[in-house]
Amino acid sequence: MNKDVAPHALKSAATPVGTHEGYMPGFGNDFETEALPGALPQGMNSPQKVNYGLYGEQLSGTAFTAPSHQNERTWCYRIRPSVKHTHRFEKIDLPYWKSAPHVDPDVVSLGQYRWDPVPHSEGKLTWLTGMRTMTTAGDVNTQVGMASHIYLVTDSMVDAYFYSADSELLVVPQEGRLRFATELGVIDIEPQEIAIIPRGLVYRVEVLEGPCRGFVCENYGQKFDLPGRGPIGANCMANRRDFKTPIAAFEDRDAPSTVTVKWAGQFHETKIGHSPLDVVAWHGNYAPCKYDLRTYCPVGAILFDHPDPSIFTVLTAPSGVEGTANIDFVLFRDRWMVAEDTFRPPWYHKNVMSELMGNIFGIYDAKPKGFVPGGMSLHNMMLPHGPDKNAFEGASNAELEAEKLENTMSFMFETRFPQHLTAFAAREAPLQDDYIDCWTDLEKKFDGTPGKK
Ligand SMILES: O=C(O)Cc1cc(O)ccc1O
Ligand SMILES: [Fe+2]
Incomplete structure:
Protein backbone atom coordinates (compact mmCIF):
# COMPACT_ATOMS: atom_id res chain seq x y z
CA MET A 1 0.00 0.00 0.00
CA ASN A 2 1.16 3.52 -0.68
CA LYS A 3 3.26 4.99 2.10
CA ASP A 4 1.75 8.48 1.86
CA VAL A 5 -0.17 9.39 4.96
CA ALA A 6 -3.84 9.99 4.36
CA PRO A 7 -5.54 12.54 6.62
CA HIS A 8 -7.11 9.58 8.41
CA ALA A 9 -5.08 6.49 7.66
CA LEU A 10 -7.14 3.35 7.54
CA LYS A 11 -6.19 0.51 9.83
CA SER A 12 -5.50 -2.78 8.18
CA ALA A 13 -3.89 -6.08 8.98
CA ALA A 14 -0.41 -6.96 7.73
CA THR A 15 -0.41 -7.70 4.02
CA PRO A 16 -1.46 -11.34 3.64
CA VAL A 17 0.58 -13.79 1.57
CA GLY A 18 -0.44 -13.73 -2.09
CA THR A 19 -1.23 -10.03 -2.19
CA HIS A 20 0.77 -7.31 -3.86
CA GLU A 21 1.14 -4.14 -1.79
CA GLY A 22 -2.24 -4.48 -0.11
CA TYR A 23 -4.16 -5.76 -3.13
CA MET A 24 -5.53 -9.17 -4.09
CA PRO A 25 -5.15 -10.27 -7.71
CA GLY A 26 -8.06 -11.28 -9.97
CA PHE A 27 -11.08 -9.91 -11.82
CA GLY A 28 -14.48 -10.82 -10.39
CA ASN A 29 -12.94 -13.33 -7.99
CA ASP A 30 -14.68 -14.48 -4.87
CA PHE A 31 -12.38 -12.65 -2.46
CA GLU A 32 -12.16 -12.82 1.31
CA THR A 33 -10.20 -10.47 3.54
CA GLU A 34 -10.16 -9.38 7.16
CA ALA A 35 -8.34 -6.48 8.83
CA LEU A 36 -8.62 -8.13 12.28
CA PRO A 37 -8.00 -11.84 12.86
CA GLY A 38 -11.18 -13.91 13.05
CA ALA A 39 -13.47 -11.04 12.02
CA LEU A 40 -14.75 -12.91 8.97
CA PRO A 41 -17.33 -15.61 9.74
CA GLN A 42 -16.34 -18.93 8.21
CA GLY A 43 -18.75 -21.36 6.56
CA MET A 44 -21.74 -19.05 6.82
CA ASN A 45 -22.76 -15.43 6.23
CA SER A 46 -25.07 -14.61 9.14
CA PRO A 47 -23.99 -16.09 12.48
CA GLN A 48 -26.24 -15.21 15.39
CA LYS A 49 -23.46 -12.96 16.69
CA VAL A 50 -20.50 -11.82 14.62
CA ASN A 51 -17.05 -11.76 16.18
CA TYR A 52 -15.92 -8.39 17.66
CA GLY A 53 -19.60 -7.35 17.86
CA LEU A 54 -19.68 -6.52 14.15
CA TYR A 55 -22.85 -6.24 12.09
CA GLY A 56 -23.27 -8.39 8.96
CA GLU A 57 -24.55 -6.56 5.87
CA GLN A 58 -24.89 -7.61 2.24
CA LEU A 59 -24.17 -5.29 -0.69
CA SER A 60 -25.91 -6.64 -3.80
CA GLY A 61 -24.56 -5.48 -7.16
CA THR A 62 -26.93 -7.63 -9.20
CA ALA A 63 -30.52 -8.75 -8.63
CA PHE A 64 -30.75 -11.64 -6.15
CA THR A 65 -32.00 -13.77 -9.03
CA ALA A 66 -29.33 -12.88 -11.62
CA PRO A 67 -27.87 -16.00 -13.27
CA SER A 68 -25.15 -17.40 -11.06
CA HIS A 69 -22.33 -16.61 -13.50
CA GLN A 70 -23.35 -12.93 -13.34
CA ASN A 71 -24.45 -12.76 -9.72
CA GLU A 72 -22.36 -10.31 -7.67
CA ARG A 73 -22.61 -9.50 -4.00
CA THR A 74 -20.37 -8.90 -1.04
CA TRP A 75 -20.87 -9.64 2.63
CA CYS A 76 -19.53 -6.86 4.87
CA TYR A 77 -18.84 -7.14 8.61
CA ARG A 78 -18.91 -3.62 9.94
CA ILE A 79 -18.87 -1.57 13.11
CA ARG A 80 -22.31 -0.09 12.45
CA PRO A 81 -24.84 -1.06 9.76
CA SER A 82 -25.06 1.47 6.93
CA VAL A 83 -28.71 2.14 7.65
CA LYS A 84 -27.62 3.98 10.80
CA HIS A 85 -25.69 6.27 8.52
CA THR A 86 -28.73 7.48 6.65
CA HIS A 87 -30.96 10.11 8.15
CA ARG A 88 -33.22 12.35 6.11
CA PHE A 89 -31.72 13.33 2.78
CA GLU A 90 -31.59 16.85 1.49
CA LYS A 91 -31.13 17.59 -2.17
CA ILE A 92 -27.98 19.45 -3.06
CA ASP A 93 -26.80 20.96 -6.31
CA LEU A 94 -23.67 19.88 -8.14
CA PRO A 95 -24.34 21.91 -11.27
CA TYR A 96 -21.51 20.51 -13.40
CA TRP A 97 -22.33 16.83 -12.88
CA LYS A 98 -25.12 15.96 -15.32
CA SER A 99 -27.00 12.74 -16.02
CA ALA A 100 -28.80 11.44 -19.09
CA PRO A 101 -31.28 12.24 -20.43
CA HIS A 102 -29.80 15.71 -20.66
CA VAL A 103 -30.35 17.28 -24.06
CA ASP A 104 -29.68 21.00 -24.10
CA PRO A 105 -31.78 22.49 -26.92
CA ASP A 106 -29.15 25.17 -27.55
CA VAL A 107 -26.30 22.72 -28.04
CA VAL A 108 -25.49 20.96 -31.33
CA SER A 109 -24.26 17.45 -30.52
CA LEU A 110 -23.97 16.33 -34.13
CA GLY A 111 -20.47 17.19 -35.22
CA GLN A 112 -16.85 16.12 -35.04
CA TYR A 113 -15.57 17.76 -31.87
CA ARG A 114 -12.24 18.05 -30.16
CA TRP A 115 -11.18 19.75 -26.94
CA ASP A 116 -7.89 20.94 -25.52
CA PRO A 117 -7.35 19.89 -21.90
CA VAL A 118 -9.78 21.54 -19.50
CA PRO A 119 -7.46 23.80 -17.47
CA HIS A 120 -6.98 23.33 -13.75
CA SER A 121 -9.03 25.74 -11.70
CA GLU A 122 -7.76 28.52 -9.46
CA GLY A 123 -10.14 27.49 -6.68
CA LYS A 124 -10.33 24.36 -4.57
CA LEU A 125 -12.17 21.43 -6.06
CA THR A 126 -12.97 18.00 -4.65
CA TRP A 127 -14.01 14.81 -6.40
CA LEU A 128 -17.61 16.04 -6.20
CA THR A 129 -17.27 19.73 -7.02
CA GLY A 130 -14.56 19.07 -9.62
CA MET A 131 -16.56 16.64 -11.80
CA ARG A 132 -17.35 18.22 -15.20
CA THR A 133 -19.74 16.30 -17.43
CA MET A 134 -18.83 16.44 -21.12
CA THR A 135 -21.41 14.08 -22.64
CA THR A 136 -24.40 12.00 -21.60
CA ALA A 137 -26.03 9.07 -23.41
CA GLY A 138 -29.04 6.86 -22.71
CA ASP A 139 -31.10 7.25 -19.55
CA VAL A 140 -29.98 6.97 -15.95
CA ASN A 141 -33.51 6.03 -14.83
CA THR A 142 -33.74 2.98 -17.05
CA GLN A 143 -30.11 2.09 -16.36
CA VAL A 144 -28.84 2.30 -19.93
CA GLY A 145 -26.07 4.45 -21.33
CA MET A 146 -23.31 6.47 -19.78
CA ALA A 147 -21.83 9.87 -19.12
CA SER A 148 -18.30 11.03 -19.76
CA HIS A 149 -16.67 13.46 -17.38
CA ILE A 150 -13.42 15.29 -16.83
CA TYR A 151 -12.40 15.61 -13.19
CA LEU A 152 -10.28 18.44 -11.84
CA VAL A 153 -9.36 17.77 -8.23
CA THR A 154 -7.14 19.85 -5.98
CA ASP A 155 -8.39 18.93 -2.52
CA SER A 156 -9.17 15.80 -0.52
CA MET A 157 -12.65 15.09 0.78
CA VAL A 158 -12.42 15.49 4.56
CA ASP A 159 -15.11 13.86 6.70
CA ALA A 160 -17.09 13.66 3.48
CA TYR A 161 -18.15 10.49 1.69
CA PHE A 162 -19.94 9.67 -1.53
CA TYR A 163 -21.66 6.90 -3.38
CA SER A 164 -23.41 6.64 -6.69
CA ALA A 165 -26.56 4.56 -6.75
CA ASP A 166 -26.79 5.35 -10.46
CA SER A 167 -23.58 4.03 -11.77
CA GLU A 168 -20.30 2.23 -11.76
CA LEU A 169 -17.38 4.64 -12.32
CA LEU A 170 -14.39 3.88 -14.52
CA VAL A 171 -11.65 6.34 -13.56
CA VAL A 172 -8.80 7.13 -15.98
CA PRO A 173 -6.24 9.52 -14.43
CA GLN A 174 -4.24 11.80 -16.70
CA GLU A 175 -2.41 13.98 -14.13
CA GLY A 176 -1.81 13.60 -10.39
CA ARG A 177 -2.36 10.74 -7.96
CA LEU A 178 -5.58 9.92 -6.15
CA ARG A 179 -6.54 7.70 -3.25
CA PHE A 180 -9.98 6.05 -3.11
CA ALA A 181 -10.57 5.16 0.54
CA THR A 182 -13.56 2.84 0.19
CA GLU A 183 -15.68 0.67 2.45
CA LEU A 184 -13.82 -2.36 1.11
CA GLY A 185 -10.26 -0.99 1.23
CA VAL A 186 -7.88 1.56 -0.26
CA ILE A 187 -7.00 2.04 -3.94
CA ASP A 188 -4.28 4.45 -5.07
CA ILE A 189 -4.09 5.33 -8.75
CA GLU A 190 -1.94 7.41 -11.05
CA PRO A 191 -1.76 7.97 -14.82
CA GLN A 192 -1.58 4.72 -16.83
CA GLU A 193 -3.71 3.00 -14.20
CA ILE A 194 -7.51 2.84 -13.99
CA ALA A 195 -9.94 2.15 -11.17
CA ILE A 196 -13.43 0.69 -11.19
CA ILE A 197 -15.69 1.85 -8.36
CA PRO A 198 -18.90 -0.22 -8.14
CA ARG A 199 -22.41 1.20 -7.88
CA GLY A 200 -23.41 1.73 -4.24
CA LEU A 201 -19.93 1.56 -2.71
CA VAL A 202 -19.18 4.37 -0.23
CA TYR A 203 -15.83 6.14 -0.53
CA ARG A 204 -13.80 9.28 0.02
CA VAL A 205 -11.33 10.62 -2.54
CA GLU A 206 -8.02 12.07 -1.39
CA VAL A 207 -5.34 13.87 -3.34
CA LEU A 208 -1.94 12.16 -2.99
CA GLU A 209 -0.28 14.44 -5.52
CA GLY A 210 -2.15 17.28 -7.18
CA PRO A 211 -3.58 18.96 -9.04
CA CYS A 212 -5.34 15.96 -10.53
CA ARG A 213 -7.07 15.71 -13.87
CA GLY A 214 -8.56 12.68 -15.54
CA PHE A 215 -11.48 11.13 -17.32
CA VAL A 216 -14.45 9.24 -15.90
CA CYS A 217 -16.86 6.95 -17.68
CA GLU A 218 -20.03 6.71 -15.64
CA ASN A 219 -21.72 3.45 -16.57
CA TYR A 220 -25.46 3.44 -15.89
CA GLY A 221 -25.89 -0.08 -17.23
CA GLN A 222 -24.69 -3.60 -16.66
CA LYS A 223 -21.22 -3.82 -15.13
CA PHE A 224 -17.94 -3.77 -16.99
CA ASP A 225 -16.62 -7.23 -17.76
CA LEU A 226 -13.66 -8.59 -19.66
CA PRO A 227 -14.43 -9.14 -23.35
CA GLY A 228 -14.55 -12.71 -24.66
CA ARG A 229 -11.30 -13.42 -26.47
CA GLY A 230 -12.81 -15.82 -29.03
CA PRO A 231 -10.17 -17.57 -31.11
CA ILE A 232 -7.42 -15.51 -29.45
CA GLY A 233 -7.76 -18.00 -26.62
CA ALA A 234 -7.00 -17.87 -22.94
CA ASN A 235 -4.27 -15.20 -22.91
CA CYS A 236 -3.40 -11.65 -24.01
CA MET A 237 -5.49 -8.47 -23.96
CA ALA A 238 -6.38 -7.78 -20.30
CA ASN A 239 -5.50 -10.72 -18.05
CA ARG A 240 -7.57 -11.36 -14.93
CA ARG A 241 -4.63 -11.53 -12.53
CA ASP A 242 -3.59 -7.96 -13.35
CA PHE A 243 -6.74 -6.51 -11.76
CA LYS A 244 -6.13 -5.70 -8.08
CA THR A 245 -8.76 -5.50 -5.37
CA PRO A 246 -7.83 -3.94 -2.01
CA ILE A 247 -7.59 -5.87 1.21
CA ALA A 248 -10.00 -4.91 4.01
CA ALA A 249 -9.19 -1.68 5.87
CA PHE A 250 -11.40 0.19 8.29
CA GLU A 251 -11.77 3.39 10.28
CA ASP A 252 -13.18 3.45 13.81
CA ARG A 253 -13.55 7.19 14.00
CA ASP A 254 -16.28 9.46 15.34
CA ALA A 255 -16.48 12.81 13.56
CA PRO A 256 -19.36 14.86 12.18
CA SER A 257 -19.42 13.90 8.51
CA THR A 258 -21.51 14.08 5.37
CA VAL A 259 -22.53 11.38 2.92
CA THR A 260 -23.53 12.50 -0.58
CA VAL A 261 -25.58 10.14 -2.70
CA LYS A 262 -26.09 10.35 -6.45
CA TRP A 263 -29.47 8.77 -7.11
CA ALA A 264 -31.57 9.03 -10.30
CA GLY A 265 -29.36 11.87 -11.53
CA GLN A 266 -29.88 13.93 -8.38
CA PHE A 267 -27.55 14.60 -5.49
CA HIS A 268 -28.60 14.20 -1.87
CA GLU A 269 -26.76 14.81 1.36
CA THR A 270 -27.11 13.38 4.82
CA LYS A 271 -25.11 13.87 8.01
CA ILE A 272 -23.58 11.16 10.15
CA GLY A 273 -21.44 11.13 13.26
CA HIS A 274 -18.72 8.72 12.20
CA SER A 275 -16.76 7.35 9.30
CA PRO A 276 -18.84 4.93 7.21
CA LEU A 277 -15.60 3.23 6.12
CA ASP A 278 -16.00 0.82 9.00
CA VAL A 279 -15.99 -2.59 7.27
CA VAL A 280 -13.53 -4.75 9.23
CA ALA A 281 -13.87 -7.87 7.07
CA TRP A 282 -15.64 -8.84 3.88
CA HIS A 283 -16.04 -11.61 1.36
CA GLY A 284 -17.63 -11.67 -2.07
CA ASN A 285 -17.23 -10.78 -5.72
CA TYR A 286 -18.63 -7.24 -5.78
CA ALA A 287 -15.64 -5.00 -5.08
CA PRO A 288 -13.58 -2.13 -6.45
CA CYS A 289 -10.39 -2.79 -8.34
CA LYS A 290 -7.54 -1.13 -10.15
CA TYR A 291 -5.66 -2.12 -13.27
CA ASP A 292 -2.33 -1.04 -14.70
CA LEU A 293 -2.85 -0.28 -18.41
CA ARG A 294 0.81 -1.16 -19.01
CA THR A 295 -0.10 -4.79 -18.39
O1 LIG B 1 -11.62 6.89 -34.69
C1 LIG B 1 -10.62 6.53 -34.05
O2 LIG B 1 -9.53 7.13 -34.12
C2 LIG B 1 -10.70 5.27 -33.23
C3 LIG B 1 -10.45 4.10 -34.09
C4 LIG B 1 -9.22 3.50 -34.12
C5 LIG B 1 -8.96 2.47 -34.98
O3 LIG B 1 -7.75 1.89 -34.97
C6 LIG B 1 -9.94 2.02 -35.84
C7 LIG B 1 -11.19 2.61 -35.81
C8 LIG B 1 -11.45 3.64 -34.93
O4 LIG B 1 -12.66 4.19 -34.82
FE1 LIG C 1 -13.38 5.94 -35.09
Missing part, protein backbone atom coordinates in the same frame (compact mmCIF):
# COMPACT_ATOMS: atom_id res chain seq x y z
CA TYR A 296 -2.53 -4.77 -21.33
CA CYS A 297 -1.16 -7.12 -24.01
CA PRO A 298 -2.25 -5.80 -27.42
CA VAL A 299 -2.88 -8.26 -30.22
CA GLY A 300 -2.97 -7.01 -33.81
CA ALA A 301 -2.34 -7.63 -37.48
CA ILE A 302 1.00 -9.30 -38.14
CA LEU A 303 0.88 -9.40 -41.94
CA PHE A 304 -1.52 -6.85 -43.48
CA ASP A 305 -4.56 -4.60 -42.84
CA HIS A 306 -5.78 -2.64 -39.86
CA PRO A 307 -8.22 -4.59 -37.65
CA ASP A 308 -11.27 -3.07 -35.99
CA PRO A 309 -10.33 -1.23 -32.77
CA SER A 310 -12.38 -3.75 -30.77
CA ILE A 311 -9.17 -5.80 -30.84
CA PHE A 312 -7.93 -3.35 -28.16
CA THR A 313 -10.94 -3.67 -25.82
CA VAL A 314 -9.91 -3.68 -22.16
CA LEU A 315 -13.40 -3.83 -20.67
CA THR A 316 -16.89 -4.12 -22.07
CA ALA A 317 -20.25 -3.37 -20.48
CA PRO A 318 -23.02 -5.28 -22.27
CA SER A 319 -26.23 -3.59 -23.40
CA GLY A 320 -28.53 -6.58 -23.81
CA VAL A 321 -27.97 -6.71 -27.58
CA GLU A 322 -25.39 -9.38 -28.18
CA GLY A 323 -22.04 -7.95 -29.28
CA THR A 324 -23.29 -4.36 -29.09
CA ALA A 325 -21.89 -2.80 -25.97
CA ASN A 326 -23.43 -0.22 -23.72
CA ILE A 327 -19.77 0.81 -23.36
CA ASP A 328 -16.47 -0.53 -24.62
CA PHE A 329 -13.31 0.81 -23.01
CA VAL A 330 -10.60 0.57 -25.68
CA LEU A 331 -6.88 1.26 -25.22
CA PHE A 332 -4.44 2.55 -27.85
CA ARG A 333 -1.06 1.95 -26.23
CA ASP A 334 2.50 1.63 -27.56
CA ARG A 335 2.89 -1.34 -29.88
CA TRP A 336 4.68 -2.60 -32.96
CA MET A 337 3.29 -1.88 -36.42
CA VAL A 338 4.41 -4.48 -38.94
CA ALA A 339 1.64 -4.74 -41.54
CA GLU A 340 2.86 -4.91 -45.15
CA ASP A 341 1.37 -2.88 -48.03
CA THR A 342 -1.05 -1.39 -45.55
CA PHE A 343 -2.38 2.02 -44.65
CA ARG A 344 -1.54 1.61 -40.98
CA PRO A 345 -3.43 4.34 -39.07
CA PRO A 346 -7.19 4.02 -38.42
CA TRP A 347 -9.15 4.06 -41.69
CA TYR A 348 -11.84 6.56 -42.62
CA HIS A 349 -15.14 5.36 -41.35
CA LYS A 350 -18.66 5.96 -40.05
CA ASN A 351 -19.84 3.94 -37.07
CA VAL A 352 -23.20 3.09 -35.50
CA MET A 353 -21.41 3.44 -32.14
CA SER A 354 -20.43 6.83 -30.65
CA GLU A 355 -16.71 7.26 -30.05
CA LEU A 356 -15.41 9.49 -27.29
CA MET A 357 -11.63 9.54 -27.04
CA GLY A 358 -9.17 10.88 -24.50
CA ASN A 359 -5.41 11.26 -24.63
CA ILE A 360 -3.50 10.14 -21.52
CA PHE A 361 -0.09 10.98 -22.97
CA GLY A 362 1.82 11.25 -26.22
CA ILE A 363 0.76 11.25 -29.85
CA TYR A 364 -2.17 9.38 -31.42
CA ASP A 365 -1.32 8.08 -34.89
CA ALA A 366 -4.46 9.30 -36.70
CA LYS A 367 -4.05 12.83 -35.32
CA PRO A 368 -0.37 13.76 -34.99
CA LYS A 369 -1.33 17.33 -34.05
CA GLY A 370 -4.16 18.81 -32.03
CA PHE A 371 -5.24 15.75 -30.00
CA VAL A 372 -3.07 16.45 -26.99
CA PRO A 373 -2.65 14.85 -23.53
CA GLY A 374 -5.65 15.74 -21.41
CA GLY A 375 -7.65 16.52 -24.55
CA MET A 376 -10.73 14.72 -25.81
CA SER A 377 -12.54 14.17 -29.08
CA LEU A 378 -16.02 13.02 -29.98
CA HIS A 379 -17.11 11.32 -33.19
CA ASN A 380 -20.76 10.74 -32.59
CA MET A 381 -23.00 7.99 -33.95
CA MET A 382 -22.86 7.73 -37.77
CA LEU A 383 -20.51 10.67 -38.20
CA PRO A 384 -17.60 10.18 -40.59
CA HIS A 385 -14.07 10.67 -39.31
CA GLY A 386 -10.54 9.38 -39.79
CA PRO A 387 -6.93 10.46 -40.16
CA ASP A 388 -6.19 14.14 -40.71
CA LYS A 389 -4.40 15.34 -43.84
CA ASN A 390 -0.91 14.99 -42.27
CA ALA A 391 -1.54 11.49 -40.99
CA PHE A 392 -2.99 10.43 -44.35
CA GLU A 393 -0.10 11.77 -46.43
CA GLY A 394 2.51 10.48 -43.97
CA ALA A 395 1.07 6.97 -43.76
CA SER A 396 0.33 6.63 -47.50
CA ASN A 397 3.91 7.48 -48.41
CA ALA A 398 5.82 5.94 -45.51
CA GLU A 399 8.56 3.36 -46.02
CA LEU A 400 6.87 0.33 -44.44
CA GLU A 401 9.29 -1.16 -41.97
CA ALA A 402 8.60 -2.68 -38.58
CA GLU A 403 7.93 0.42 -36.53
CA LYS A 404 7.32 0.81 -32.84
CA LEU A 405 4.61 3.30 -31.92
CA GLU A 406 6.06 4.76 -28.74
CA ASN A 407 5.12 7.61 -26.42
CA THR A 408 1.42 7.02 -26.93
CA MET A 409 -1.56 6.16 -24.72
CA SER A 410 -5.08 7.14 -25.70
CA PHE A 411 -8.41 5.48 -25.04
CA MET A 412 -11.98 5.37 -26.26
CA PHE A 413 -15.31 5.16 -24.45
CA GLU A 414 -17.50 3.75 -27.20
CA THR A 415 -21.24 3.44 -26.67
CA ARG A 416 -24.17 2.28 -28.79
CA PHE A 417 -26.07 5.43 -27.75
CA PRO A 418 -25.66 8.93 -29.18
CA GLN A 419 -23.68 11.20 -26.90
CA HIS A 420 -25.14 14.61 -26.11
CA LEU A 421 -22.83 17.48 -25.27
CA THR A 422 -23.41 19.44 -22.10
CA ALA A 423 -23.42 23.23 -22.14
CA PHE A 424 -20.09 22.97 -20.32
CA ALA A 425 -18.59 20.93 -23.17
CA ALA A 426 -20.07 23.22 -25.83
CA ARG A 427 -19.34 26.58 -24.27
CA GLU A 428 -17.02 26.51 -21.24
CA ALA A 429 -14.53 23.77 -22.10
CA PRO A 430 -11.77 24.61 -24.62
CA LEU A 431 -13.52 23.34 -27.76
CA GLN A 432 -11.34 23.62 -30.86
CA ASP A 433 -13.32 25.66 -33.39
CA ASP A 434 -11.11 24.59 -36.26
CA TYR A 435 -11.12 20.81 -35.68
CA ILE A 436 -12.95 19.90 -38.90
CA ASP A 437 -10.36 21.88 -40.89
CA CYS A 438 -7.93 19.01 -40.31
CA TRP A 439 -9.69 17.19 -43.17
CA THR A 440 -10.22 20.20 -45.51
CA ASP A 441 -6.94 19.82 -47.38
CA LEU A 442 -7.49 16.17 -48.26
CA GLU A 443 -7.39 16.51 -52.02
CA LYS A 444 -8.92 14.65 -54.90
CA LYS A 445 -6.20 12.42 -56.35
CA PHE A 446 -8.43 10.49 -58.77
CA ASP A 447 -8.06 11.50 -62.42
CA GLY A 448 -9.32 8.36 -64.13
CA THR A 449 -5.84 6.96 -64.85
CA PRO A 450 -5.82 3.15 -64.30
CA GLY A 451 -3.03 1.92 -62.04
CA LYS A 452 -2.42 5.35 -60.56
CA LYS A 453 -1.58 5.16 -56.84
